[in-house]
Amino acid sequence: MKARTDFRLAAAICILAISLAGAPQYAAVAGETRSLTVAIPTEPDIYIQDQYWPSLTVGEMNADVAYNPDDDEYLVVFDWDYFGADDRDVMFVAVTADGGISPMPLEVVVDPAWDDSNPAVAYNADDGNYMVVWERRDASNVGQIFGCIVTGHVADVPFPIKVGGADHLAPDVAYAPGAGRYLVVWEDHGAGWTVPPDIDSVSYDGAGENGEYLHIAPDPVSVSGAQTNPAVAAHGTAPHWLVVWEDSRSEATTGIRVWAQQVEWNGLSLDLFRSAVAVGAPVGDADSPDVAWGQTGGPGGEYLVAWIERVLGDRVLAERLDGTTANLGDTSLVSNYEGSGKFDPAVVFASSSNAWWTVWADDREYG
Secondary structure, three states, X not given: XXXXXXXXXOOOOOOEEOOHHHOOOEEEEEOOOOOXXXXXXXXXXXXXXXXXXXXXXXXXXXEEEEEEOOOOEEEEEEEEOOOOOOOOEEEEEEEEOOOOEOOOOEEEEOOOOOEEEXXXXXXXXXXXXXXXXXXXXXXXXXXXXXXXXXXXXXXXXXXXXXXXXXOEEEEEEEEEOOOOXXXXXXXXXXXXXXXXXXXXXXXXXXXXXXXXXXXXXOOOOOOOOOEEEEEEEEXXXXXXXXXXXXXXXXHHHHOOEEEEEEEEEOOOOEEEEEEEEEEOOOXXXXXXXXXXXXXXXXXXXXXXXXXXXXXXXXXXXXXXXXXXXXXXXXXXXXXXXXXXXXXXXXXXXXXXXOEEEEEEEEOOOOO
């Protein structure tokens, strides 16, 4: 899951942990009935960062979060500009379920020689650790993908995931318990900026070792257009992940669309599982997809994909897919509130209520 918003328009901003009841706006899409509920903020936000450094303007941005059910805590990762000169570093904060916060932000990676940003995080209940992945840029300003394992509240030594060539951007990560492995996905410009980017991946075992590479999209590689901005969710029981991304292969006729591809760990290597599919009916350009899996519907559970559609004012849309990547019904309209920009949706499944929750950034005025 990728849940972040780019706040670069602000000189400095606090990273917030927001309960679902107090989110800027949210919608619940029930697993069987696909009913829709929309609510307005009613609860106060919880400050995570800036309360310990009130005199600093370090511009905390690009937050992501993973839940650890074993310790009933959340790990929030973000980047900030502690050293100045926009050389960003990746930090994390542990937040307990009742809103308690670790005494101060802890380092994933801090080095004034590198610009580290755009982190994503996933939790591995089998080994009791997290994997954090992010973009790293050196003096040449070429994007690379790095990662590290966080055990307890201690980050291990960072390791390279994809370096060299042109930019490698927008990483996301998910842990599949049915495979006992992480999957890291990213937007790859390895052939240079004159060639459209692809979606690539590497899977690691629970210790962040024994990486296995797989090219995800386009497949076949002769497909034209750009594949960008991926997100990934793990199946809860099968050794599978679902990867979604923006795809411009049919931009001239249908606009930019969201596509999805399942990936399987067969015990020895990664494989594509079934064929890639286009998600949603094309009306306007689609962007910023996110995806989550939930144990609902059929015995294999199902995925929910959410995205922004840029047509007649921004709309938030969602669609359910089963374990075979088959569509489970019409596209659901989550929000078409007029006159507001909508950005960066994120999705999670709440097993206690058998509902999907979708949140997004929204610039509407509440008055």
